[in-house]
Amino acid sequence: MLSKKQGLMFSWLLLLTVFVQAQTPGLTVEKIMRDPKWIGTSPSNVFWSEDGKKVYFNWNPDATKFDSLYSVSTSGKDIKKVAASERRNLPSMAGSYNKARTKKVYEKNGDIFLLDIKSGKTQKLTNTVERESSPSFSFDEKKVLYLRDSNLYAFNTATSQLNQLTDFRKGRKPAATDDKDPQRAWLKKQQLGLFDVIKEREAAKEATKKQQEIDAPARPAEIYLDDKIVSNVTLSPDERYISYQLISRPKNAKITIVPDFVTASGYTEDLNTRTKVGDAQTTSEFFLYDARRDTAYQVTMKGIAGITDKPHYIKSTDAKQAGKPNGAADLRATSMFGPVWSEDGKHAVVVARAADNKDRWIMKLDPAAGTVSLLDRQHDDAWIAGPGIGYGTGEMGWLPDNKVWFQSEESGYSHLYTVDVNSGAKKALTSGKYEVSDVYLSKDKKNWYFTANKVHPGEKHFYRMPVRGGEMVQLTTMPGASEVTMSPDEKKLAIRYSYSNKPWELYLMDNQKGAKPKQVTNSLTPEFKSYKWREPEVISYKAQDGVDVYARVYRPANAVQNGPAVIFVHGAGYLQNAHKWWSSYFREYMFHNLLAEQGYTVLDIDYRGSAGYGRDVRTGIYQFMGGKDLSDHVDGAKLLADKYNVDPKRIGIYGGSYGGFITLMAMFTEPDVFAAGAALRSVTDWAHYNHGYTSNILNTPYTDSTAYAKSSPIYYADGLKGALLMCHGMIDTNVHFQDIVRLSQRLIELGKDNWELAVYPVEDHGFVEPSSWTDEYKRIYKLFEENLKKK
Structure with a gap:
């Protein structure tokens, strides 16, 4: 029994709850899928003025059609829209500085x-x-x-x-002159022997030509490109050597055409897009031109460790070939980037990446000899990647004592390393189960600045560390993510900060430990702030193979026993979404709030292949997409049933792009786990996706066909039991509309009738029109309501 006082208190709390609910209007698909300006526009593209007196950023507090450029003083005051005249006269953010800046x-x-x-x-x-x-x-x-x-x-x-x-010229070098043709040379010799006048005129012409050559100013040598493209042209510090890449385009590559049906002209217009994985790709060669010797020569990887190794997945059957000495014919295809010269101009390094994605080499360049010597080799039987690595030279540079700094996943996580170009001694400056990114060396060369997720995989903070390594000083402390841009004098930080239920805002802070950040912008609309947006709980659970999987959970306020649940699958594969900052999937975030409001428990998983968790998670999908990444979702469904009072028979799944692919694999290969699924802009057959992404993970269809068959939903379509919704833009230049058409034909031939396809004629891969977003998510919501709610 409640006492009178307790009863009054209970009544008061009940009335307060009713009042708060009345002030917090419910969500609808139509509301959350409107033009995002209804939320408010966060500041973006933050940069400092060159004198460090202002911070510039794009912003749109007035909800006009386009963002405008704004500025604020370093005190955080005087926010104002930049006048057109000032904006036009601003220097480009990109550019190069002299040594003194x-x-x-x-x-x-x-x-x-x-x-x-x-x-x-x-x-x-x-x-x-x-x-x-x-x-x-x-x-x-x-x-x-x-x-x-x-x-x-x-x-x-x-x-x-x-x-x-330089004098790079398109096309081929002109054909040999008559003098070099044997027949024509014989005729000319005959003429000169028979006719003295002709002989005298030719002698005079030759003398004039020689004098003109003597009198002519020095010009760079003509270098004919044939049908190649020249790129990455750089000059050495002593101005003797010019380095460049020659890129050869494939002659027999077939480009996929995407038809655009709804056009201004009224005619169907074709969009040229890309090749498919495994098709012929561009190749590159690295050259040096020595101005002193007036000669150009190629730099190759001959003699470098691993350059003749075959990928682990290809089993050599020729023992003699496997043991054959290095030779030009055996060299794996690579692309070489750089050079990056030391500040004293005495040393240079280049970075090479194997076309099969398995190796990355950092090498010292001897320009006079045209040779390279190994400083560091990064090898992965899966593929080389990770923060600060990627393509090109990646994050790297020089220290004053002839050391090169770079990033590597050698330890299993992307960390900061140095290597001495003289001794070859290598040192790890950071270590641990976290990743380092956005590395910056201070102007005085005494400190590193970088971002790391050391506190928690779902938080990003800004750190300072001595150049030789040592204590990492955490400069930002607000939970979530801080994207930092330093002032030119390195005394101030401009911070774009967000939390899981708070979109990005601009802050200013002194570059000191313990300094208090000052919020500069207030971007959110009253309408957006009127709703109490959930702070999803970031959890981890053990996958069936013992790996920790991170996820976000949205719980309904009044959860019921054996309630429904939805699992969201983020796209891109290598992307992180189970974190504590404002998601790029903000529409989905709001939709998950709507679902929780309607009694669903929502789970958002950073499955195998996601970013932020190191090499083993990143490459956990190698040769089998739809393997561990899918089993992580199956384990997530079990977690929902075991811990969150969810009915295991009422779990749905949805996602776009890679998320759409996983949804299809879930519905086809785990039909007893997922009752309904919405697959959006989905890859249905990896043999039809692009080369750069897919060859990393599955190699190529003709060299690793088993990996493609295991990983492609179209081969498993017969397993469909639950209700399937598929949505796809018809002018998708990333995952082509052809993908979903081929799968639809497969489902028709299999006699499946528990699926539907919604097409969007004016949408590319990422939808733009609010009407398209609204239509798509009304269909998703209807799918879940009809198949996951108890009748």
């Missing part, structure tokens, strides 16, 4: 500009119809280097003299 060169609208940072004065160095790009300072800082039509130019800032340093 007192000058900057940059490209804007295809022309090159030189900025004096102290005075704020800008000099326009070029004003041409042709585009100039990639400006930088020469090593002696007397010249500005840039590219025009793939050729390298040097502009002397003191004399205004412009020199062309």
Whole structure:
């Protein structure tokens, strides 16, 4: 029995609950799928003025059609929209600085500009119809280097003299002259022997030609490209060597065409997209041009450890071939990037990546000899990747004592390393079960700054660490994620911060431990703030193979025994969503709030293959997509039934892109676990996806056909039992509409009738129109209501 006082208190709490519920209007699909401006527009593209007195950012507090550029002072006051005249005169964010960072060169609208940072004065160095790009300072800082039509130019800032340093020419070198043709040479010799006048004229012509050659100014050597493309043209500090890549385009690659049916012209228009995985790809070669010797030569990987190794998944049957010495014919296809020169200009390193994705080499370059020597080899039987690694040179640079810094997953997590180019000694500067990203070396070369998820896999914080390694000082402390941009003098931090139920806002903070961040923007609308958005619980559970799997859980306020549940599968594969910051899947986040409001428990899993958890999780899907990544979801369904009072017969699943693929695999191969599924813009057959992504994970269809058969939903369609909804944009240039059409035909031939396909004629892979989002999610919601709720 309640006492009178307790009864009054209970009545008061009941009335307060009713009042709060009345002030918190319920969600609908139509409401949350509107133009996102109803939420408020978060600041983006944050950057500092060159003098460090202002922070610029894109913002849209007035909910106009487009974002505008805003600025704020370092005190956090005086937020204002940047006038068009100021915006037009701002230097580009990209560009290069001199060593003292007192000058900057940059490209804007295809022309090159030189900025004096102290005075704020800008000099326009070029004003041409042709585009100039990639400006930088020469090593002696007397010249500005840039590219025009793939050729390298040097502009002397003191004399205004412009020199062309390369002469790359499209097409083939002109054919041999008559003198080099045996028959024509014989005829000419006969003429000169018979006719003295002709002989004298030819002698005079040859003398004139020789004199012209003597008098002619020095020009760069002509280098004919044939049908290749030149790229990554750079000049060595001593201005003797020019490095460049020659890229060969495949001659027999077949491009997929995506028809666009709803166009302004009224005619169907074809969109040229991409090849399919395993089709012919571009190849590249790395060259040096020695201006002193007037010669160009290729730099190869001959003699480098691992360059002749076959991938582990290919079993060699030729013992002799397997033991054959290194030779040019045996070298694996690679792409070489760089060089990156030391600050004293005496050393250079290049990075090479194998076309089969299994190796990455960091090597010292000897430009005079045209050879490379190994400093570090990163090998993975699956594929090389991870934060700061990727393609190109990745995150890397030089320290003053002839050490190169770089990132590697050697320990199982992406960490910061150095290697001495003279001794080859390597050292790990960070270590542990967390990842480092966005590495920055301070201007005085005394400290590192970087982002790491050391506190929790679902939190990102900004750290400072001594250059030799040691204590990591955590500078940001707000739970969630902090994206930091440092001021030019490195004394201030501009922080874009968010939490799981709070979208991104801009903060300013002193670059000191314990400093208090000051919020600058308030972007959210009253309507968005009127709803009490859930803070999903970030949990972990053990997968069937013992690995920790992280997830977010949305619980209904009044959960019932044996209630329904939905599992969301994020896209991209290598992406993180079970974290504590505002999700890029914000529409889905709001939809999960709606589902929880309607009594569903929602589970959002960072399955195998997701980002943020190190190498083993990243490569856990190698040669079998739909293996461990799917079993993580099956284990999640069991967790829902065991811990969250969910009826195991009333669990649905949905997701887009990779999430759509997993949904199909779940519905086809685990039909007794998932009662209903919505597969959006789904890959249905990996042999029809792109090369760059798919060949990493499954190799190629003709070399690893078993991996493709195991991983492609179209082979398992006969297993469908539950209710399946498929949604796809018809002008999807990523996962082509052909994918879903082929699967639909397969389902028709199998006699399946428990599925439906919704098509969106004006949508690409990522939907844009609110009407499309609304239609799609009304269908998803209806699917779950009809199949997961008790009748």
